[in-house]
Amino acid sequence: MQHEIKFGSRMVVFNLEYRKRKSLGIKVHPDNLVEVLAPVDAKEHKVLERLKEKAPWILKQIDHFNTYKPSTPARRFINGETHLYLGRQYRLKIVPDKIDAVKAYRGQLWMHSQNPEPEVLKKQLEIWYKHKASVVFTELLEEVLPKFKRYKISTPVLSIRTMSKRWGSCTPAGRIILNTELIKAPKGSIEYVIIHELCHLVHHNHTRAFQNLQSRIMPDWSKWKDRLEYSLA
Ligand SMILES: [Zn+2]
Structure with missing residues (x-):
């Protein structure tokens, strides 16, 4: 399920899935998707609380991926370019x-x-x-x-x-x-x-x-x- 959470002034989209596990798992993928795996019996507000605590780490990972990617402008292949x-x-x-x-x-x-x-x-x-x-x-x-x-x-x-x-x-x-x-x-x-x-x-x-x-x-x-x-x- 896709959710949104506000960290300070920033909105972060994350996928929340419930699994058979004991603790919360958070992964940040290179495409900026945040994947959260929660134990089956976890309460949603507890998960959100925990995510807020982890916000600095999550934002750091997202920024790392964002700055670490190329963007080259289009070229026309004309003289002087x-x-x-x-x-x-x-x-x-x-x-x-x-x-x-x-x-x-x-x-x-x-x-x-x-x-x-x-x-x-x-x-x-x-x-x-x-x-x-x-x-x-x-x-x-x-x-x-x-x-x-x-x-x-x-x-x-x-x-x-x-x-x-x-x-x-x-x-x-x-x-x-x-x-x-x-x-x-x-x-x-x-x-x-x-x-x-x-x-x-x-x-x-x-x-x-x-x-x-x-x-x-x-x-x-x-x-x-x-x-x-x-x-x-
Ligand atoms: Zn790296």
Whole structure:
């Protein structure tokens, strides 16, 4: 059943289900859905009371998911339009040519194309971003990994994918999934996402222990997290 609860000035929607269990369980999903599992005999006002107590934690999880997701504006693929690469703006220069090639150089993004139609250029640039992502993310992961040596995590397998809701995620089996779109962010921000996910291989949730580890590995992580949101906004 879907309910709403007011935490201060904020309205939070949650799903309440009754189960055979002893205590209240609360989960916040990446799509902001709050799932509440209550014991079968729990009184609704007691559940709400308990949720109010947990409000700071719930809001923190929701905010974490909200800020940790990409939003890139639509592009038209015309000359002079700016495109991001590693946190910098590049001006598009479209060159009809006998070969296809993309190059970012001194603030210009040169796109040589046999068929310079917007849809074709869009595909061409996506392929270039994907290629760059795989090179840069692999390099950064290798750079960062030694910092986790004493936590004895196994070397993660890296996947790169376009995701609409997350910058990165990881699986318990040690796979790290990074969003292709991250290639548009500054290197420090990409490093932050990699470190964030690697910390999850040590601590699965956003506990105090997780926060401490993240700050130990990357003391200025919040600056790079902010830049991530700013750079792609
Ligand atoms: Zn996380």
